[in-house]
Amino acid sequence: MKKKFILILVGMSMFFSCDQLLDIEPEYTQDAENFFNTPEDFNRALTGAYDLMQASYLIQWIGEIASDNAIAGGESVNDSRGLHEIETMTHGGVNSELRDLMRFNYAGIARTNYIFENKDKINFDGKDQILAEASFLRAYYYFVLVSFFGDVPLVVDKRLSISEIPNTDRAPKAQVYEQIEKDLQVAMETLPWTNPTIGRITKGAAMALMGKVLLYQGKFPEAATILGDLITNNQAGYGLFNDYSRLFFVANENINEDVFTIQYTGLEGGGYGCLVCLEGNAAVGFNGIRQYNGPLYGDGNSYNLPTQDLYDAFADNDPRRAATLLDIDAFIAAQPNADDITYAIGGGGHTGYYNNKYIKRLDERGLPDDDLTSPLNYRVIRYADVLLMAAEAFQRTGNDGRARTELNKVRARVNMPSITSSGPQLLEDILTERRLELSGEGYRFFDLVRTGKAAQEIQGFVVGKHELFPIPQVEIDLAGGKWRQNPGY
Structure with missing residues (x-):
């Protein structure tokens, strides 16, 4: 913008x-x-x-x-x-x-x-x-x-x-x-x-x-x-x-x-010294899976991790639960190459869940450093x-x-x-x-x-x-x- x-x-x-x-x-x-x-x-x-x-x-x-x-x-x-x-x-x-x-x-x-x-x-x-x-x-x-x-x-x-x-x-x-x-x-x-x-x-x-x-x-x-x-x-x-x-x-x-909606683009790089100066949505990379190596998602910084309380609030048949919360271990277990998929747990806390609405995906990354350049808009x-x-x-x-x-x-x-x-x-x-x-x-x-x-x-x-x-x-x-x-x- x-x-x-x-x-x-x-x-x-x-x-x-x-x-x-x-x-x-x-x-x-x-x-x-x-x-x-x-x-x-x-x-x-x-x-x-x-x-x-x-x-x-x-x-x-x-x-x-x-x-x-x-x-x-x-x-x-x-x-x-x-x-x-x-x-x-x-x-x-x-x-x-x-x-x-x-x-x-x-x-x-x-x-x-x-x-x-x-x-x-x-x-x-x-x-x-x-x-x-x-x-x-x-x-x-x-x-x-x-x-x-x-x-x-x-x-x-x-x-x-x-x-x-x-x-x-x-x-x-x-x-x-x-x-x-x-x-x-x-x-x-x-x-x-x-x-x-x-x-x-x-x-x-x-x-x-x-x-x-x-x-x-x-x-x-x-x-x-x-x-x-x-x-x-x-x-x-x-x-x-x-x-x-x-x-x-x-x-x-x-x-x-x-x-x-607040518009973002992945076509301009940026640095950590001024997050508000970015043209990409910084929340997306920060919400991502730390040191993740596997399908669909990119690695990120494991911020803003959903709680078990939020997961339990959804009925089992509510499709919004999976769309909102990524259960990382369940996701990995369901993949055909599960043993090859890895990620790290940060020292700031771990719930087993990630924000699946604002998260880095492999085919949605912006320019390097792609933790900072997501083109995913923020829906106000x-x-x-x-x-x-x-x-x-x-x-x-x-x-x-x-x-x-x-x-x-x-x-x-x-x-x-x-x-x-x-x-x-x-x-x-x-x-x-x-x-x-x-x-x-x-x-x-x-x-x-x-x-x-x-x-x-x-x-x-x-x-x-x-x-x-x-x-x-x-x-x-x-x-x-x-x-x-x-x-x-």
């Missing part, structure tokens, strides 16, 4: 991730005074704003590892120590992964704000759509931040200088959500249902994210309205892909099930998620019949029997279905938190503390100590 762009961001430390986030060519020759003078400048700036979504690997890791779905894994407990601390609920304000997540998303916000700061410089056909896409991107980045950290500094339509940071406090999350909804409303009203450029945001993506934002806030009637409208009108032709077992293969990307919102969110919203507003209808569409796709329950049991069935359908995709932790189930499902979870992650201490220090830390940290 990354293209050459010329863009100077902000002087704010947390808005930067590494030097490679900027692609200034030639150096020091363009700034706001001689940029945004052509439609192409706006398009290049928008491409730069899309680019920070490459950090999706952090959401996919943390959303699973913080829950009952996965352990951190890896070479040792000191290999990405921050993930191991999140797994055991011992994380604090010094955590590399959480700091990266905050910085990368604020870098994305800074890039959208830079566009809005200059939005009146010229007029041209298509500018409204560029601004609407930028509105969506800003909403998405803020939604990630508010989901992880709660109250966060709210910066809109401008960049901050270093001197302004100590005077910029954390905004209440209700205020941040208000801005998110405002931006998504612009996107919904302006964007078309389809876009010839693959990966660009559409009206359906904006509606789906708005539904999720409303659901996360407990605004169930509003969520039911938006999601119901998306399902009923559906001018983009969204649907459920017929073969769940192959849904997460590169060959089946950008299909009717993809509502909001699938149509199945839209149906399940709608089912929950309808049930919570008393419409059990419509809730069952949307829930059973998801189950029918994998030939599982229809759910016939009502009331509180129906809600439980919907939430269970979310785990079965969406496990491995990075949203289990947030589902547990927002439904009040985290303490009973996550070992070590402390009520009143672990609903949010800590603000990185270095960012508090950069703000002159003015930002208060989240409770309990």
